[in-house]
Amino acid sequence: MEVCVLFTSHRVEMLEHFKDYAMRFDEIVIEEPRDDMFKDMLEGKITVDSYVEKLNTSFPVYSKYQCEMLRYLHGLGKRIYQIEPYLEILERIHRSIERKEELPEDERSLKVREIERKVNEAWIDYQEAFLRKDFDALVEATVRYSKADAERFRIRDRMRAEEISRVIGDRALVEAGQIHVLLPKYLEELGFRVSTVNLPEMISKKLGIELYLNPGNELTIKYMLGEEVSHEEARLLSARGIIYISLIPKKELLPSEKDPYPHLVRENKVAKTVRKLDYEDCKRLFYRIWSKY
Numbered sequence: 118m119e120v121c122v123l124f125t126s127h128r129v130e131m132l133e134h135f136k137d138y139a140m141r142f143d144e145i146v147i148e149e150p151r152d153d154m155f156k157d158m159l160e161g162k163i164t165v166d167s168y169v170e171k172l173n174t175s176f177p178v179y180s181k182y183q184c185e186m187l188r189y190l191h192g193l194g195k196r197i198y199q200i201e202p203y204l205e206i207l208e209r210i211h212r213s214i215e216r217k218e219e220l221p222e223d224e225r226s227l228k229v230r231e232i233e234r235k236v237n238e239a240w241i242d243y244q245e246a247f248l249r250k251d252f253d254a255l256v257e258a259t260v261r262y263s264k265a266d267a268e269r270f271r272i273r274d275r276m277r278a279e280e281i282s283r284v285i286g287d288r289a290l291v292e293a294g295q296i297h298v299l300l301p302k303y304l305e306e307l308g309f310r311v312s313t314v315n316l317p318e319m320i321s322k323k324l325g326i327e328l329y330l331n332p333g334n335e336l337t338i339k340y341m342l343g344e345e346v347s348h349e350e351a352r353l354l355s356a357r358g359i360i361y362i363s364l365i366p367k368k369e370l371l372p373s374e375k376d377p378y379p380h381l382v383r384e385n386k387v388a389k390t391v392r393k394l395d396y397e398d399c400k401r402l403f404y405r406i407w408s409k410y
Contacts, residue, residue, distance in 0.1 A: 119288045120281070120304055124295050124315040127176040128380040130372040134316050135292070136186050144196045144289035146281060147187070148297075150204040158184060159191040178369040202280045203229060203273040225276065232272055235265040250407060252356075252400045259355035260348070263333065267340030271299060278303035296334050299341060317381055324378070329388035333358025356399035357391040363406050364391075 123138055125131045139145050149155075158168040165184045174180045187197055206221075206229045213220050220230070239262035246254035274297050281291060281304065293300050301311045321328040330338075336354040339346050364387045370379035394402070 118282075118285070118308060119310045120285070120291050120312075121289075122291045122293050122301050122304070122311060122313045124293050124297070124313065124317070126295060126317060126380070127179045129179055129182045129369070130378045130380060131316050132179075132182055132186050134320070135183075136190070138314060139186075139190055139195065139290055140193075142195070142288060142290040144198070144285050145187075145190060146198045146200050146285065146289055146291040147183075148201055148277075148292045148294060149199045150201045150208060151199045155199055159188055159197065161188065176369060178371070198284055200277060200280050200284060201273075202276045203269075207233065228272060232265065232269045236262065236269055239265050250404070252359075252403050255359060255403075256352050256355045259333065259359060260336075260351045263337045263351070263355065264340055267337050270296060270337065270341055273297070274299040275303050278307055282307045282309070295330075296338060296341075298338055320378055320381060321385070324382070326382075326385060327389075329385055329392060331358060331361055331384070331388060332391060333361065353396050353399075356396050356403075357394055360394065360399050360402055360406075361387055361391050363403070 121138065121142070123135065125135060152172075154163060154168055154171065157163045158165060165181055165188065168184060169177055169180045172180055191197055202225075206226055209221060210226060210230060210233075212218075220226070239258060242258035243255060243262055246258050277297075278300060281289070291300070291304075295315070295317060301313055304311050318328050332354045336346070336351060336358065365384050366380065370376075370383075372379060376382075391399070
């Protein structure tokens with residue numbers, strides 16, 4: 118069995134390259150939980166717009182363009198699978214809570230509930246520190262969140278690898294966010310021959326620029342890989358990550374002939390800039406940014 122893990126991001130500018138690679142495979146796995154309407158959307162029984170409206174997505178513009186691409190690929194006879202079991206389990210837990218039903222007690226659900234408890238505790242600390250505008254407390258909460266998030270990504274990637282092994286045939290393209298660095302390793306452990314393509318890296322080389330990571334993701338990946346990280350380094354990367362998130366564009370941008378990679382270029386410039394900041398620089402800049410609000 119052979120898979121190509123395609124590292125990408127939820128940016129419209131990535132989709133043309135995604136499609137280029139998808140054309141080489143009969144099976145395509147996207148990084149989304151299963152839903153009942155997906156097949157109807159692919160077959161044209163419901164519109165892309167109506168499908169996206171019902172999605173719980175932070176990237177509605179990307180989702181619209183991706184669905185149009187997937188519908189095209191489906192029309193060519195490609196088999197497309199939604200595989201993200203961790204998020205499916207999490208959605209099931211949330212539905213049980215909303216309906217005041219008993220929570221699922223199987224082993225995987227209990228594992229998801231435990232890691233989500235850790236992540237949510239750190240997230241609450243983060244929000245409280247943010248509301249107080251306490252930068253030092255915000256950084257400490259970010260470090261704790263990154264540790265919990267790293268554990269969550271390890272579980273997500275393993276669950277996803279296991280589900281992929283049960284679903285696909287001999288050869289498939291597998292979509293993955295850039296932070297899912299353990300997915301190829303877990304797939305190899307399950308007997309797959311694995312190759313990888315990193316679209317942001319490929320595009321950066323094409324543009325002749327060096328690619329810089331979001332510092333917050335860099336810290337999370339270090340924890341995911343079990344690297345030794347001093348508390349001082351963790352605080353610095355977290356501080357830089359807070360500034361990075363504050364400065365990158367929040368609105369989804371569309372590529373154009375003059376600006377074919379609006380997100381990659383802007384986000385990379387911010388990542389490169391914040392790498393030059395020390396902790397106190399980040400602290401001063403944080404208060405300067407948020408004094409405007």
